[in-house]
Amino acid sequence: MRITGKTKVAGIFGFPVSHTLSPVIQNAAFEEKGLDFVYLPFPVEPSGLKNATEGIRALNLVGVNVTIPHKESIVDYMDELSPEVKVMGAVNTVVNREGKLVGYNTDWRGFIKSLQEEGVSLRGKNALLLGAGGAALSVCFALINEGIGRIVLTNRTFSRAKNLARKLEKISNKTNFEVIEFEKRNYFSQKDNIDFLVNATSLGMNETDPLPVNLEQFPPSLYVYDVIYNRETELLKQAKKLGMRCQGGFKMLVYQGALAFELWTGEKAPVEKMKAVAKKQLGI
Numbered sequence: 001m002r003i004t005g006k007t008k009v010a011g012i013f014g015f016p017v018s019h020t021l022s023p024v025i026q027n028a029a030f031e032e033k034g035l036d037f038v039y040l041p042f043p044v045e046p047s048g049l050k051n052a053t054e055g056i057r058a059l060n061l062v063g064v065n066v067t068i069p070h071k072e073s074i075v076d077y078m079d080e081l082s083p084e085v086k087v088m089g090a091v092n093t094v095v096n097r098e099g100k101l102v103g104y105n106t107d108w109r110g111f112i113k114s115l116q117e118e119g120v121s122l123r124g125k126n127a128l129l130l131g132a133g134g135a136a137l138s139v140c141f142a143l144i145n146e147g148i149g150r151i152v153l154t155n156r157t158f159s160r161a162k163n164l165a166r167k168l169e170k171i172s173n174k175t176n177f178e179v180i181e182f183e184k185r186n187y188f189s190q191k192d193n194i195d196f197l198v199n200a201t202s203l204g205m206n207e208t209d210p211l212p213v214n215l216e217q218f219p220p221s222l223y224v225y226d227v228i229y230n231r232e233t234e235l236l237k238q239a240k241k242l243g244m245r246c247q248g249g250f251k252m253l254v255y256q257g258a259l260a261f262e263l264w265t266g267e268k269a270p271v272e273k274m275k276a277v278a279k280k281q282l283g284i
């Protein structure tokens with residue numbers, strides 16, 4: 001990598017941020033396209049978020065990605081919001097347009113692209129969604145935009161699932177929303193007609209994590225999506241054993257990054273290169 005006086009700087013705000021794969025993926029993409037850009041990790045504590053965001057403008061950064069725990073709080077510091085952020089209230093990509101900070105969210109589009117690549121259609125389907133955090137919000141927003149018929153929400157902390165459902169009801173009056181207690185997630189039957197299941201909890205990140213849900217109760221036609229990207233989770237292993245179609249969060253991660261790259265550079269992202277670099281880094 002060659003840093004020059006003209007090098008443009010992007011980066012990621014998070015806390016902690018040391019685990020992020022984005023610098024490796026984005027820097028490889030800049031290099032592949034011959035762009036004089038660099039991407040850096042910025043460990044930004046919650047108390048420093050306002051100043052750090054002001055720093056995007058002051059330091060003339062081209063923009064940043066935003067990860068846990070800042071996706072919702074940074075919304076207040078944006079000058080302009082993309083239409084999806086106005087609805088979702090969560091930003092994962094900031095673009096600095098000549099001093100004007102514009103907040104975007106590419107997570108949900110990354111999720112859709114990963115499914116399109118596998119030829120999966122969601123229109124009119126019934127989904128079970130585990131989790132109620134940032135990933136769950138992005139996934140639900142994507143499901144709604146793709147015309148899903150019904151989403152059954154469940155989360156360890158029931159009140160968070162309820163709050164998410166309330167937020168989603170304001171976004172769509174075409175989708176049916178249902179909230180069930182987390183203990184009930186292992187008691188579905190054929191008549192519940194669940195055909196799409198998403199794990200949007202952090203269960204599965206560690207080898208010792210329990211299964212977020214037992215798939216044996218679902219038909220083999222179920223499509224299983226696990227947003228965890230750092231390993232092949234026990235959930236995905238069980239899905240494969242039961243003959244179910246499935247995918248992990250790896251492509252969602254790459255596509256959300258590719259879309260951010262395109263917003264900052266105005267160039268088409270080298271997606272295959274980004275996938276290859278991420279795979280190598282993860283050892284998958």
Ligand SMILES: NC(=O)c1ccc[n+]([C@@H]2O[C@H](COP(=O)([O-])OP(=O)(O)OC[C@H]3O[C@@H](n4cnc5c(N)ncnc54)[C@H](OP(=O)(O)O)[C@@H]3O)[C@@H](O)[C@H]2O)c1
Pocket residue numbers: 068107110130131132133134135136155156157160200201202203205227228229249250252253254256
């Ligand atoms: N593939 C991608 O591109 C992508 C994008 C974003 C996130 N992710 C991944 O998605 C996961 C969730 O991220 P997030 O941003 O949504 O985090 P978050 O906002 O902190 O939410 C975490 C979720 O996991 C649940 N959870 C945590 N520990 C649990 C446990 N022991 N048992 C049951 N539920 C548990 C939480 O439930 P409570 O509400 O009860 O705490 C909450 O619903 C992370 O692993 C992250 O790496 C992937």
